[in-house]
Amino acid sequence: MSDFDVAVIGLGAMGSAAVAHLAERGVRVIGFEAAFPAHALGSSHGDTRLIRLGYFEDPAYVPLLHRAYANWRALEAASGADILTVSGILQIGRPESGIVAGTIASCTLHGLSHEVLDAAASAVRFPAVRLEPDEVAVLEPQGGFLRPETAVMAHLRVATGAGAMLRLGEKVTAIEPDDAGVTLVSDHSRVRARKVIVATGPWIADLVPALAGIARPIRQVVAWYTPRDGVSATLGPMLPFLLDEAEGGSFFGVPALGPDGLKVGKHAHFMEPVDPDQSNPPVNEADLAMLDDFVARRIPVAVGQRRAAITCRYTMLPGEDFLLDHLPGEPRIVVASPCSGHGFKFASVVGEILADLAMNGGTSLPIDAFSFAALAGKKG
Template sequence: MKSFDTIVIGVGGMGSATLWHLARQGQKVLGIERFDLGHGMGSSHGVNRIIRLAYFEHPNYVPLLRRAYELWRETERLWGEQLLFVTGGIDASLEGSRIVQGALAACREHDLPHEVLTARETNRRFPGYQLADDYAVVYQPDAGFVASERAILAHTSLAIGAGAQVHAREQVIAIEPANGRVVVVTDRDRYEAGRVVVSAGSWISDLVPALKTKAVPERQVLGWFLPQKPEHFRPDVFPVSNIESTVGHFYQFPTWGIPGFKIGLYHHLHETGHADTLSREPTEADEEVLRRGIRHMFPDADGPTLRLAACLFTNTPDEHFVIDTLPGVPEVIVASPCSGHGFKFASVIGEVLADLAIKGSSRLDLSLFGIERFEGA
């Protein structure tokens, strides 16, 4: 049986970064991926993902984000390709909403540069936006997006260059802890390691039964639409955004990679189920809910459809991550940075998971992400 220091199950956003941080520290590591490397079955495809500092979800995320920015820039230097693009970012909703107040709380607690704008000020400054007068806006200049598909390839390539092994098209069947070690059984072989990191995305509950009802896959659809006024949607004039509107909670990107304005809707059509059964084929209904947001807030982007792509969120009940060792089994580390806001953290979560595997702890505060918070829920 082949033996490793650490095995990483799932080589997506989190797994690829974990492999890199383990390999760069001299660990003998194996990454096992069920699908192809850089596949389109999970959560990290679709060209890019937003990164933002004014984190309305909880101020405790901000220190993680600051480190994530540092590590994305380091990865760029080592890989030789830009991965993080700064556009500025908008958090907007009605005055007093959780998004606006949460973004302000994060900015104030962590002394982040920001501006509070009216809807009219926002529309004049960024003409791709046409927000109604009753919207309040927090603008934070450091937000932008990460080239998610390229980032996975970058982390994986760097890891392989540092000695990591990666097996794609190999499915993990079982994880068997025994005598302080762990055996990983796949459809091809058996492997042994001192630590195992489970970063299997929407399939994580198949391998971690404790998350069966706590990490629930949800179908999402992203859309790219040809703007009628493309000059308003370039990265230099259109900030990424996160807007809780009267027609839904939408997130937006400027034109980049694909020649179209990109938009998504949190909790899209509320379709949940097992990751193997949720459809990856977009429909007219998917397009229509995205166009509802476009017509409400971005009418100059209401042009022909260029692309629709389905992906998966994996939602926890409180929508915070799960980053912890498995109770009673410290050799197994569980990583589900999910609920639709995880990818931006991949660079730092990789470092955190490597520290947990090697040292048993992280210098960063992970108290929000313990798996035992779900007990009795």
């Protein structure tokens, strides 16, 4: 008999949620984390993550987002933590841009509340972020932000409260499947389980060699700026935003929530690969010059007011979608890939999906686009 029904390797955004959902179902579950949860070498830190219903990437994500919102509220109720703030969000660009056109398409298809503001109207209502004359801002009132470190720790508190065992500072180095289940070999022990979920972020290819060269860890830099007047770039006068600069890429921002100021970054930054086994490369002058230039052009109230900048990681898949599937030919192993820099908002529902896949072999939630078969069609 196996020691556990399910073992979860990696307790970041997705793994912590999976452990919580499994434990709440009464499943005998153990979770492994090589470091401490929400550590700085993964992708689940940095104070905030954006969340929105009007998903420009693909309207097919919207049903999952509805479930994610409900699950975040359920986690707050179960843990007492403050995780999800619905503040409204601005999605900015030229009308034909991917962010604007895609957001409007998702909102229209799914009947989501939204308002389109021209540059003049946006300047009156939300003056901190400067639009070009030919740009518009799509105001989606259900958008907002999550607190990632709080969310990860809340999932783990719920998990342990429901009976999950956690092993922190223990790295799993091998998975050995057999007819009766799997053996997990760590740097401290060997553990038996019927099923395993692999959610190791930038290290996914170490345990899932099929993803070597496909799941690519890259360097991401974000910075914080203090508005000179102390008010205009705080939450309320300013909203979280996404801004499409066409060939210049897309940027994101979160208003000042505390003394560190407002947060700014560029999605996928310079697409520079990183070695996940090494420390994060330091922030350099090119990083700061790009973000400072964006702030100077778009958030002039914060020019010259940078307080801090950090390096973290995205792990990108071809097509920038997710991967949530059984390993081909191995029904005992469920793979939860890194989610290409836009997955944290889905963590609460991905945990539910992973629990379904491990315990039931499938899920009623719409994940066909996130299979190994779908990924194979994007690799070329």
